[in-house]
Amino acid sequence: MTKLLQISQLGHEVLRKKASFVENINNKEIQDLIDDMINTVKDSNGVWIAAPQVYESIRIFIVASNPSQRYPDAPKMEPTAIINPEIVYYSDEILKDWEWCLSIPWVRAMVPRNKSIEVEYTDRDWNSQKCQFEGFIARIFQHEYDHLEWLVFLDRLDSTKDIITEKEYQKIISK
Numbered sequence: 001m002t003k004l005l006q007i008s009q010l011g012h013e014v015l016r017k018k019a020s021f022v023e024n025i026n027n028k029e030i031q032d033l034i035d036d037m038i039n040t041v042k043d044s045n046g047v048w049i050a051a052p053q054v055y056e057s058i059r060i061f062i063v064a065s066n067p068s069q070r071y072p073d074a075p076k077m078e079p080t081a082i083i084n085p086e087i088v089y090y091s092d093e094i095l096k097d098w099e100w101c102l103s104i105p106w107v108r109a110m111v112p113r114n115k116s117i118e119v120e121y122t123d124r125d126w127n128s129q130k131c132q133f134e135g136f137i138a139r140i141f142q143h144e145y146d147h148l149e150w151l152v153f154l155d156r157l158d159s160t161k162d163i164i165t166e167k168e169y170q171k172i173i174s175k
């Protein structure tokens with residue numbers, strides 16, 4: 001039985017400490033946590049969640065992607081567990097786009113991110129993976145990686161003027 005996990009909110013110390021490497025991916029507790037995180041991210045209409053957001057200070061996050069009103073060109077990607085990730089290459093080109101976070105649900109902000117990245121990680125079956133991502137998924141990946149390094153998207157802004165409330169954001173996208 002999977003369960004829904006509580007989401008840590010900005011201000012809790014778990015979001016502000018460096019997450020530990022996962023040593024044993026076959027461990028039942030780790031596999032159950034991955035199932036619960038996938039379940040939680042689906043339930044909350046999120047596309048991304050990192051373990052520190054469910055009070056676990058370890059290096060795992062879930063990435064998923066679906067085309068949406070805001071990101072019509074987003075590819076479809078089933079929820080995938082990313083374990084002990086490294087970003088090994090960043091393209092020079094920087095793009096700004098809106099981001100949001102389950103741990104900071106009241107605001108959106110225009111966040112600068114590298115357009116494409118090359119990453120290495122371990123999947124939940126303990127296989128090493130090496131991939132290139134660009135655009136929306138590169139953005140999600142960098143957002144989630146930051147959670148493992150005790151950063152949140154507000155730390156990445158060029159200016160606090162790039163922050164708006166969720167209510168104003170909803171007005172923008174409904175235009």
Ligand SMILES: [Zn+2]
Nearest residue numbers: 100101102103
């Ligand atoms: Zn987040």
